Amino acid sequence: MQITLVDCPGHASLIRTIIGGSQIIDIMMLVIDVNKGIQTQTAECLVIGEITKDKMIVVLNKVDMLPEKDRAEKITKMQTRIRKTLASTKFADAPMVAVAAKPGGELVAAGEAMDGSQGGTEAIGMVELVSTIKAMIEMPDRHPDGPLHFAVDHCFPIKGQGTVLTGTVLSGSLSIGQEIELPELKQTRKVKSMQMFKQPVKLAVQGDRVGVCVTQLDAKALERGIACTPGHMHFVHVALLSARQIRFFKSACKTGSKFHFTVGHTTVMGTVTFFGPPKGEAPPMDAEAKAKAAVALARTPLPDSFDAAANYEFQDELDPESAEQWAVLQLEAPVTCHLPCMGIGSHLDSEKENTCRLAFHGLMVRSLKPEELRALKIYKHKLKEGQVERVHDETTLICKNLFQPGTDMNLFLGMKVQLEDSVGKLVLGGGRIDSTFGKSKFKCVFADHELGLAGLQEACKGARLKLRFKRFVFDETKKMVQD
Secondary structure (H helix, E strand, O other): OOOOOOOOOOHHHHHHHHHHHHOOOOOEEEEEEOOOOOOOOHHHHHHHHHHOOOOOOEEEEEEHHHHHHHHHHHHHHHHHHHHHHHOOOOOOOOOEEEOOOOOOOOHOOOOOOOOOOOOOOOOOOOHHHHHHHHOOOOOOOOHHHOEEEEEEEEEEOOOOEEEEEEEEEEEEEEEOOEEEEEEOEEEEEOOOEEEOOEEOEEEOOOOOOEEEEOOOOOOHHOOOEEEEEOOEEEEEEEEEEEEOOOOOOOOOEEEEOOEEEEEEEEEEEEEEEEOOOOOOOOOOOOOHHHHHHHHHHHOOOOOOOOOOOOOOOOEEEEEOOOOOOOOEEEEEEEEEEOOOOEEEEEEEOOOOOOOOOOOEEEEEEEEHHHHHHHHHHHHEEEEEEEEEEEOOOOOEEEEEEEOOOOOOOOHOOOOEEEEEOOEEEEEEEEEEEEEEEEOOOEEEEOOOOOHHHHHHHHHHHOOOOEEEEEEOOOOOOOOEEOO
């Protein structure tokens, strides 16, 4: 078995690279400076790992920097702190290994130990780390058949040979002479030669890290991206995705906001519209129950099937406690991907220190054409309030101020209305807008009541006329619907 280590950078400005790298690995090693503990960037890496991976090893690094006499005690304290942080994640039982790859660091490399003497450079904990990695590895279930998806993370020229694309085969296989497509460049090339760890090979399959040489390709045109079976990838401009807020993101994920959205190695700006199934009243929960529910939610897979025939409720923002929520993502530039695929929404331009910039994650389940977007049954609740001017007869009220000046009131004829008191309690239901009355007033008929004329007049005192309806968000006709 060939084991490859993929190093993700630790600097905050390189978060895009970390998100891309997280999608090509099987097991995550979270390296933490034992002297500092979990930092903001460490927490972001942990969030990305929880979204994309199921296995993790925590590596406590630089233990040689701790005084030897109380090293064990300090390591134990740090392990306890980290274990408390991990308790609310899927990695609650992740193994922890304390290491120092080169005790003394550069001083020892120069022949001088930290105390001024000639020190040894024997590594600490590395044998245990290798054993832990071996124990967690399972033989991967690889499938060489099917379309090729090759994630390219480096591209460089070799004089006299051609251009080399290095990356990971995420699905399918690669062979010499095979034609591959570079969809972002709208170009196809044939594989001239391949190497894996400096050894020539003729075939690479799912899971392999490989360098692929092609000819007549400008290496400057592609840094990171995708190579695939011709026609396999889609350009997605508008996506439908199941979405979930990252619980460490402290702000609200609001509809209409712009986010950086990362798919693989590509990050573009996009605007989101959140929605979900109609909600009922949720039972109250205490703090402990909420904490347990949050952990359970984090471990629940995102929905991967969408019922386009169902009605959905528009949301002003993501609900951090809801398991099924969806989003329409309208991208400023198309992304190349094979659906379904994972993506992460973030505010990478945030200037706030010590805050998680990763806002939500989602599973892109389909690309939406304009007509499919308009057909989505995502509705907003609308409410208009008016006044009763006078009682016309035993069933008819003359009303006003329900509509803005200039509104075509004929569009609302036949719609249901009701009377409510100042606190929203129902006074009289079953009314309908019957006809217009002059330029700004209208008649409402309440036929099914037994109050009589005097009772109707009494009911109208101080009452407000309420008109409730739904309007579909992406319906350009602005059709109104009532239950």
